[in-house]
Amino acid sequence: MKEILKLEHIQKYYGNGGNLTKAIRDISFTVEEGEFLGIMGPSGSGKTTLLNCVSTIDTVSAGHIYLDGEDVTEIRPRALARFRREKLGFVFQDFNLLDTLTVGENIALALAINQTPADRVEPKVRAMAQTLNIQGILDKYPYQVSGGQRQRCACARALIHGPRLLLADEPTGALDSHSAQMLLSAFAGIHAQMGATILMVTHDAFTASYAQRILFLRDGEIFTELRRGSASRGAFFEQILQVLTMLGGGAQDVR
Amino acid sequence: MYAKLILRSARRSVRDYLVYIVTLTLCVTLFYAFLSVSSRYYQPDIGVEYDFTLLSDGMKLAICGVTLILLFLIQFVNRYMLRSRQKEFALEAVLGMEQRTIAWLFFAETLLMGGVAVLLGIGLGAVCSQFITALLLTNYGQSYHPVWTLFPDTMLWTVGFFFLSFLAVGIFNTRTIRRTKILSMLTASRENEAPFQTSRWMQAGAALYLLLALVRVVQGTRMLYFYGDIRLALPVQLMFWANILAPAGLLAWAAAWAMHRRKWGFPVLVLGLMVGAVLCGLSSVSVPVMQRKYLLVFGAGGTNQALGFLLVDLIFLLCGGIWLSSTLLVWKKDHSPACRYRGTNLFFFGQMISKLRTTSKTMALVSVTLVLAIFLFGAAPVLVGWAEGYLEARSMYDIQIFSRYNDVYDEADLPRGGYDQVTQFLAEEKIGIQADCAFSLYLPRREEFRSRGKYDFPVAAIALSDYNAIRAMLGLEPVALAEGEFTTQWRTIASAADRAAFLAQHPAVSTDAGELTLAQRAYYTDPMGESFYNSYTDVLYVFPDEVCRQLLPVMECRYLMTAQPLPYETARALEHLFEEYYPEQTPGGVNYSIRLRTLQVNSARASNFVLQTTLLYGAVVLMVICLTVLSLQQLLDAGQYRARFQVLRRLGVEETEIHHLVVRQLGVWFGLPVGAAVLVGTIVTGCFVGALEAEINAYVGFGALAVQLGVMAAILAVLLGCYFVSTWALFRRAIEE
Numbered sequence: 001m002k003e004i005l006k007l008e009h010i011q012k013y014y015g016n017g018g019n020l021t022k023a024i025r026d027i028s029f030t031v032e033e034g035e036f037l038g039i040m041g042p043s044g045s046g047k048t049t050l051l052n053c054v055s056t057i058d059t060v061s062a063g064h065i066y067l068d069g070e071d072v073t074e075i076r077p078r079a080l081a082r083f084r085r086e087k088l089g090f091v092f093q094d095f096n097l098l099d100t101l102t103v104g105e106n107i108a109l110a111l112a113i114n115q116t117p118a119d120r121v122e123p124k125v126r127a128m129a130q131t132l133n134i135q136g137i138l139d140k141y142p143y144q145v146s147g148g149q150r151q152r153c154a155c156a157r158a159l160i161h162g163p164r165l166l167l168a169d170e171p172t173g174a175l176d177s178h179s180a181q182m183l184l185s186a187f188a189g190i191h192a193q194m195g196a197t198i199l200m201v202t203h204d205a206f207t208a209s210y211a212q213r214i215l216f217l218r219d220g221e222i223f224t225e226l227r228r229g230s231a232s233r234g235a236f237f238e239q240i241l242q243v244l245t246m247l248g249g250g251a252q253d254v255r
Numbered sequence: 256m257y258a259k260l261i262l263r264s265a266r267r268s269v270r271d272y273l274v275y276i277v278t279l280t281l282c283v284t285l286f287y288a289f290l291s292v293s294s295r296y297y298q299p300d301i302g303v304e305y306d307f308t309l310l311s312d313g314m315k316l317a318i319c320g321v322t323l324i325l326l327f328l329i330q331f332v333n334r335y336m337l338r339s340r341q342k343e344f345a346l347e348a349v350l351g352m353e354q355r356t357i358a359w360l361f362f363a364e365t366l367l368m369g370g371v372a373v374l375l376g377i378g379l380g381a382v383c384s385q386f387i388t389a390l391l392l393t394n395y396g397q398s399y400h401p402v403w404t405l406f407p408d409t410m411l412w413t414v415g416f417f418f419l420s421f422l423a424v425g426i427f428n429t430r431t432i433r434r435t436k437i438l439s440m441l442t443a444s445r446e447n448e449a450p451f452q453t454s455r456w457m458q459a460g461a462a463l464y465l466l467l468a469l470v471r472v473v474q475g476t477r478m479l480y481f482y483g484d485i486r487l488a489l490p491v492q493l494m495f496w497a498n499i500l501a502p503a504g505l506l507a508w509a510a511a512w513a514m515h516r517r518k519w520g521f522p523v524l525v526l527g528l529m530v531g532a533v534l535c536g537l538s539s540v541s542v543p544v545m546q547r548k549y550l551l552v553f554g555a556g557g558t559n560q561a562l563g564f565l566l567v568d569l570i571f572l573l574c575g576g577i578w579l580s581s582t583l584l585v586w587k588k589d590h591s592p593a594c595r596y597r598g599t600n601l602f603f604f605g606q607m608i609s610k611l612r613t614t615s616k617t618m619a620l621v622s623v624t625l626v627l628a629i630f631l632f633g634a635a636p637v638l639v640g641w642a643e644g645y646l647e648a649r650s651m652y653d654i655q656i657f658s659r660y661n662d663v664y665d666e667a668d669l670p671r672g673g674y675d676q677v678t679q680f681l682a683e684e685k686i687g688i689q690a691d692c693a694f695s696l697y698l699p700r701r702e703e704f705r706s707r708g709k710y711d712f713p714v715a716a717i718a719l720s721d722y723n724a725i726r727a728m729l730g731l732e733p734v735a736l737a738e739g740e741f742t743t744q745w746r747t748i749a750s751a752a753d754r755a756a757f758l759a760q761h762p763a764v765s766t767d768a769g770e771l772t773l774a775q776r777a778y779y780t781d782p783m784g785e786s787f788y789n790s791y792t793d794v795l796y797v798f799p800d801e802v803c804r805q806l807l808p809v810m811e812c813r814y815l816m817t818a819q820p821l822p823y824e825t826a827r828a829l830e831h832l833f834e835e836y837y838p839e840q841t842p843g844g845v846n847y848s849i850r851l852r853t854l855q856v857n858s859a860r861a862s863n864f865v866l867q868t869t870l871l872y873g874a875v876v877l878m879v880i881c882l883t884v885l886s887l888q889q890l891l892d893a894g895q896y897r898a899r900f901q902v903l904r905r906l907g908v909e910e911t912e913i914h915h916l917v918v919r920q921l922g923v924w925f926g927l928p929v930g931a932a933v934l935v936g937t938i939v940t941g942c943f944v945g946a947l948e949a950e951i952n953a954y955v956g957f958g959a960l961a962v963q964l965g966v967m968a969a970i971l972a973v974l975l976g977c978y979f980v981s982t983w984a985l986f987r988r989a990i991e992e
Contacts, residue, residue: 055905057905078909081904081907081908081909081910082907082909083907084905084906084907085906085907085908086907088907090905090906092905096898096901096902096905097902098602098605098899098902099609099899100602100605100606100608100609100899101601101602101605105601105605108596108601109599109601109602109906110906111596112595112596112597112598112599112600112601113598113599113903113906113907113908114907115598116596118592118593118595118596118597119592121592121596122592157906
């Protein structure tokens with residue numbers, strides 16, 4: 001498999017002098033094309049900071065991030081927007097849909113921004129909506145549909161222009177269990193059908209169980225890594241829970 | 256603790272509501288500066304011939320009246336603050352604070368912000384009042400020296416007026432907070448359906464407009480019934496019928512729409528009514544045009560009514576245009592995929608449509624108010640120039656005495672004598688006389704004494720020697736007439752066309768002393784005052800002295816120039832004395848009048864100053880209120896916008912494109928109401944100038960007016976530019992935070 005994302009000794013510090021906070025101490029890993037990678041960890045472990053660095057919303061203090069062989073830490077600030085627009089797709093916990101546009105227009109916006117010819121926009125939107133089973137709500141406004149539908153719309157918007165990497169930050173965080181399950185099935189579907197590469201940050205074991213591989217972070221470092229392999233999702237879920245128990249601290253940490 | 260809370264909240268609010276506070280400060284500055292003129296302690300050196308108290312009371316009333324409009328802005332901002340702070344209030348309530356306390360804390364916070372604006376405004380007002388004093392002294396023809404004083408009574412007025420305004424709005428808000436349930440305050444921010452609820456104001460507006468169309472049909476029919484005549488020219492016939500058929504067309508369109516309303520939708524009705532409004536407006540405009548051209552007899556009432564209808568048409572067009580703009584944008588978006596899917600256009604359409612749908616009422620109101628402001632800006636130089644010019648034309652002599660014979664029916668009752676009491680009074684007061692001319696005005700033919708109809712009042716005549724004496728008083732060259740000749744003297748306001756027509760009709764005049772022919776130099780237009788023309792006439796015959804000796808003298812006049820200006824009190828005393836001897840209405844019917852330059856100038860200057868300052872103050876206040884509302888509507892929603900622009904950034908839109916979008920958004924936001932208002936305001940001001948064409952020509956001059964209007968337009972443009980740039984800068988900062 002081809003390597004699509006590579007992180008080399010990433011460090012991220014906030015503050016200065018005596019008041020230095022190390023959000024990421026030293027993280028290195030790679031993601032292969034078509035892989036579904038989960039990142040887990042307790043609050044403050046550096047998950048979101050890591051995602052922000054990969055998505056170029058934030059800059060690293062040290063280290064390099066390569067996407068498709070291109071060092072994103074070296075990209076000039078003015079070219080970053082173009083890089084994000086063409087290579088990345090985002091799904092956020094709070095959907096980030098525009099309330100002034102319909103669901104269909106929200107999805108089309110990503111294509112319009114990428115200068116897709118006007119006559120190809122609507123067929124693409126319809127096809128993507130079909131894949132995510134939201135074809136019936138394309139003319140509705142975000143406030144008129146459920147949370148799960150909104151997140152699937154956000155998903156469609158993130159994927160419609162064929163990004164190299166889909167970044168998801170707690171995508172099920174604001175959903176009820178039923179909607180979360182539907183969304184994750186959709187994620188699994190697009191991963192399987194479209195071969196999308198997904199990097200998903202979550203602290204929920206059930207959500208993480210849909211990934212192929214999980215990196216566990218603690219205090220800004222990789223604590224351990226778990227691969228699903230040929231195990232069933234149920235078994236993988238159990239393994240995740242075990243790691244989470246270890247991650248939360250053993251008896252030796254209790255004084 | 257509460258004080259700390261208030262201070263902290265106010266400090267945060269100052270940042271969010273900067274534009275509002277600046278506008279408020281500006282309004283207080285203008286309020287204080289203009290009102291300082293009416294202070295008891297204000298004693299500018301304007302000379303003994305002027306009395307200042309005339310001005311004070313008028314100013315106070317006018318300024319306070321105009322400033323009441325500011326209440327609207329205060330209420331608008333408070334309502335917005337209230338809405339955006341609901342969640343915070345709910346949290347305070349959950350923590351156990353009484354809702355009454357929360358309400359009073361909010362009131363104290365707004366009062367504190369207002370207080371800061373009032374204090375700043377008074378400070379700036381003290382500086383600004385120097386400009387007003389300079390303006391006033393220039394108006395009275397005196398030189399200006401700065402005097403720095405604070406006027407305690409004006410300060411009290413300013414503080415009191417604004418405190419009462421804040422209190423009125425504050426009490427209303429306090430009630431709202433106390434009555435709102437905690438739960439609904441907590442969930443207020445989640446009610447995202449609200450933005451798409453459309454108000455029904457346009458439906459109400461259309462209904463009212465149709466009702467007015469009905470009234471117009473009735474009025475149009477009445478006009479045709481009373482004034483229509485088959486012998487009138489075709490354009491006049493068309494004018495009569497257009498004023499019935501155009502409004503009838505509106506009603507017919509509404510009836511047709513009512514039958515297909517499900518299929519056509521309300522926007523189609525509005526569009527049709529707007530087309531009809533253009534036709535109705537044109538038919539209304541034709542009324543004064545035809546009246547002037549064909550001298551129709553329905554007079555000022557009919558013309559004013561037509562102009563009133565025109566104003567309603569324009570306002571409807573303005574409101575309809577703004578209301579339809581969101582529909583048009585939706586139509587454009589739906590029918591042009593190429594435009595819709597080009598770059599960030601989709602985002603731009605979304606922003607504009609959602610905002611226009613929910614705020615079209617405010618936008619229309621802002622636009623109509625801007626039209627009023629533009630009109631006031633345009634009307635100020637016209638009216639003030641007119642009053643100034645007319646003052647010059649009518650106060651050419653220090654003392655003018657004249658009589659009228661309109662109510663005299665017996666020749667024996669006609670006045671005789673030279674007003675000797677005036678000479679005596681001036682001698683007693685030790686006022687020297689530089690020039691004095693007592694003269695009679697005659698009727699060419701004795702039988703004309705009986706002609707008293709408004710349109711057949713005879714033109715009076717003056718003897719050549721008297722005419723030359725008056726000309727000498729004014730420093731004009733004397734006039735000579737050959738035997739058997741006459742010439743004419745014309746009022747300033749008479750148009751060249753009227754004069755030419757009159758002279759063509761009167762190449763000769765038959766008098767009781769024989770017929771006179773028009774001299775080669777047929778007319779004189781030098782301004783020589785307004786009082787020696789007969790009622791309802793703009794012309795005076797100048798006859799040879801020997802002819803006049805055989806005519807019937809009907810009016811007795813006397814013009815005097817004093818060696819020094821009459822002091823105000825002396826002028827008043829002379830006026831009283833004159834009225835004692837020569838009452839306005841004598842038993843015989845003679846009507847005597849005295850005009851003293853001191854008093855004329857005094858009252859005209861005072862009322863002119865009040866007029867000028869009120870118009871300009873009103874225009875500036877209205878303008879800044881409108882621009883503030885437009886600016887705040889964008890800035891107060893910055894939180895919402897920040898989130899939306901953040902989404903764009905995450906989708907990979909460059910900063911330059913985002914800045915371009917902000918300029919586009921604010922450009923449409925300011926451009927739509929301001930552009931519509933400028934268009935309609937120009938039409939309204941144009942109609943106004945057109946209606947006063949003769950007066951402007953006589954007393955102001957179109958060149959001078961164009962310069963003044965140009966200066967006004969530049970001030971408006973600068974004001975608009977300032978608000979636009981500051982809104983743009985604050986908006987950019989808000990979405991980047």
